[in-house]
Amino acid sequence: LPDTLQPLICTNQVGYELQGKKIAVVVLPVSGKSSPVHAFLIPAEGEDTLWEGTSGPLATDIYTGKSCAIIDFSSFHRAGKYRLCLSTGRCSAPFVVAKDPYAQLGTAVLKAYYFLRCSEPLLPEYAEKWARAAGHPDTVVYIHPSAASAGRPVGNTIAAPGGWYDAGDYNKYIVNSGITMATLMDAYEDMPRYWDTLVTHIPETGNGIPDILNEILWNLRWMLAMQDPQDGGVYHKLTSAEFDGFEMPSADHSPRFVVHKSTAATLDFAAVMAQASRILQAFKLRLPGLADSCLHAAETAWQWALQHPDLIYDQEQLNQHFHPSITTGAYGDRHLTDEWCWAATELWLTTGDERYKSRMYALADLQPTVPTWSDVRTLAYFSLFRFQRLHAGKYANFYVRLQQQFLHLADSLLRHPFAAFATVMGGRRSDFVWGSNAVAANQGMVMLYAWRLTHNPAYRQAAASNLDYLLGRNATGYCFVTGFGTRSPMHPHHRPSIADGVREPVPGLLVGGPNPGMQDHCNGYPTHAADAAYVDDSCAYACNEIAINWNAPLVYLVNMLRAEPH
Ligand code: 9MR
Numbered sequence: 001l002p003d004t005l006q007p008l009i010c011t012n013q014v015g016y017e018l019q020g021k022k023i024a025v026v027v028l029p030v031s032g033k034s035s036p037v038h039a040f041l042i043p044a045e046g047e048d049t050l051w052e053g054t055s056g057p058l059a060t061d062i063y064t065g066k067s068c069a070i071i072d073f074s075s076f077h078r079a080g081k082y083r084l085c086l087s088t089g090r091c092s093a094p095f096v097v098a099k100d101p102y103a104q105l106g107t108a109v110l111k112a113y114y115f116l117r118c119s120e121p122l123l124p125e126y127a128e129k130w131a132r133a134a135g136h137p138d139t140v141v142y143i144h145p146s147a148a149s150a151g152r153p154v155g156n157t158i159a160a161p162g163g164w165y166d167a168g169d170y171n172k173y174i175v176n177s178g179i180t181m182a183t184l185m186d187a188y189e190d191m192p193r194y195w196d197t198l199v200t201h202i203p204e205t206g207n208g209i210p211d212i213l214n215e216i217l218w219n220l221r222w223m224l225a226m227q228d229p230q231d232g233g234v235y236h237k238l239t240s241a242e243f244d245g246f247e248m249p250s251a252d253h254s255p256r257f258v259v260h261k262s263t264a265a266t267l268d269f270a271a272v273m274a275q276a277s278r279i280l281q282a283f284k285l286r287l288p289g290l291a292d293s294c295l296h297a298a299e300t301a302w303q304w305a306l307q308h309p310d311l312i313y314d315q316e317q318l319n320q321h322f323h324p325s326i327t328t329g330a331y332g333d334r335h336l337t338d339e340w341c342w343a344a345t346e347l348w349l350t351t352g353d354e355r356y357k358s359r360m361y362a363l364a365d366l367q368p369t370v371p372t373w374s375d376v377r378t379l380a381y382f383s384l385f386r387f388q389r390l391h392a393g394k395y396a397n398f399y400v401r402l403q404q405q406f407l408h409l410a411d412s413l414l415r416h417p418f419a420a421f422a423t424v425m426g427g428r429r430s431d432f433v434w435g436s437n438a439v440a441a442n443q444g445m446v447m448l449y450a451w452r453l454t455h456n457p458a459y460r461q462a463a464a465s466n467l468d469y470l471l472g473r474n475a476t477g478y479c480f481v482t483g484f485g486t487r488s489p490m491h492p493h494h495r496p497s498i499a500d501g502v503r504e505p506v507p508g509l510l511v512g513g514p515n516p517g518m519q520d521h522c523n524g525y526p527t528h529a530a531d532a533a534y535v536d537d538s539c540a541y542a543c544n545e546i547a548i549n550w551n552a553p554l555v556y557l558v559n560m561l562r563a564e565p566h
Pocket residue numbers: 166167168169328329330331434435541545546547
């Protein structure tokens with residue numbers, strides 16, 4: 001039979017935790033089939049049947065209409081490498097069942113940030129075959145708008161080197177750095193000891209600071225340079241006027257600009273700096289002055305925001321008035337209540353200063369949501385839950401209310417799973433947006449916080465179901481992390497991966513995932529069905545790009561599951 005007429009056996013291609021739920025989904029090529037499916041496990045090398053079982057009644061994938069059979073082999077508890085087979089003789093690719101199946105993955109998804117570093121050469125010692133020359137020194141960056149002479153900008157400049165490229169493009173955006181940094185710092189603050197032993201082999205390794213913080217510091221220093229020391233406001237982004245071609249970083253010499261101070265960027269910056277300041281307190285000897293500088297940066301940013309409470313980044317409008325036109329990512333956000341709450345909360349947690357209280361209290365009127373770059377309210381919840389002990393006395397009621405609201409969000413996700421794949425992800429059509437894979441990872445994070453608050457194992461299981469989704473138990477049959485699993489993206493929309501002449505893409509990167517919006521108009525999408533609208537093609541930036549804010553919740557999810565095994 002041709003492949004399209006064969007059942008698709010979807011497993012977590014990286015592997016299953018020995019003590020965890022073990023589910024595979026068989027997607028049948030036809031719809032409306034209802035007799036259960038029989039499956040059995042065999043060793044990767046061998047024929048003996050080690051486990052066999054039958055699915056329950058088939059469920060319909062509400063997006064594709066296909067019939068799905070859920071094979072639950074959780075009762076199988078032997079570590080090893082296996083294949084799951086059907087009575088037709090068709091088998092899955094080999095996958096492992098292990099006590100600690102995500103050790104390499106947990107490291108690689110963090111190491112991915114090293115590969116995204118701007119202004120620094122990636123040395124073969126650390127980057128292996130993906131070594132490359134430095135690009136974009138960003139030591140001379142024009143303050144937009146700027147006049148031009150002989151085709152080059154002229155005017156005032158700042159230096160803002162370093163940081164990570166945002167995604168498959170070579171620009172650096174404060175708003176998106178904000179949520180990314182917070183998520184990585186959450187991972188650090190929620191499991192500080194875990195990171196003592198996780199080494200990513202980067203130039204800073206061994207300097208007495210855990211590598212996750214070393215990597216965070218690389219972007220933190222860039223962010224600090226994006227603040228105007230004169231007034232405390234923060235530039236929205238550092239960018240070329242247009243997206244660059246598909247070339248290596250070192251080949252791009254187009255002029256770079258910092259563009260428009262915005263309230264969203266400044267508040268996100270304030271939140272990040274406040275959180276960084278309290279983390280870096282513990283490293284004062286190795287990083288003298290840095291914790292204090294971060295706090296000062298946070299407070300001056302907050303003051304600027306008070307004076308400019310609603311300076312929205314509206315790229316189209318700016319382009320009507322200023323030159324050159326800027327057509328790169330906008331990260332324009334018109335609703336700033338959540339940014340205010342988040343910045344106020346982080347500043348309050350770090351300083352204890354009651355000035356931030358009223359803005360933080362506004363959280364009580366905002367229902368928690370799954371975080372995205374434009375909606376950061378739940379980042380405030382995450383930090384508040386981490387420092388519960390501070391909520392005695394007059395804060396007790398506020399805290400109890402937030403906890404109820406938060407568990408309401410977690411329960412609503414739990415109550416509406418995607419039945420065909422038994423994952424939280426996909427339970428709502430609206431899960432399939434640009435960057436849907438980050439929705440899955442962020443839902444996983446929400447579930448892990450709910451688990452830590454209640455110790456109810458159903459939440460941990462739900463988080464793991466979304467990791468299974470990302471690693472292959474989904475309608476596309478792809479493991480969405482480059483370099484992992486048996487079928488993973490080979491052509492992500494990531495300029496170095498396209499231009500470096502190396503067959504394998506840079507590893508450890510989570511691609512955007514199914515997105516029926518298909519805004520890239522790339523040919524080759526197999527379907528409009530929300531959960532299967534994915535194509536592994538570098539032109540498909542709406543589903544196959546990579547981005548710092550998508551990897552970060554995966555760093556959290558994978559490593560928290562490792563840090564807190566069953
Ligand atoms: O992740 C962003 C997504 O939510 C937006 O819908 C999309 C269109 O504005 O932009 C995405 O972010 C991209 C950014 O604008 C530029 N760098 C690449 C980002 C990932 O595609």
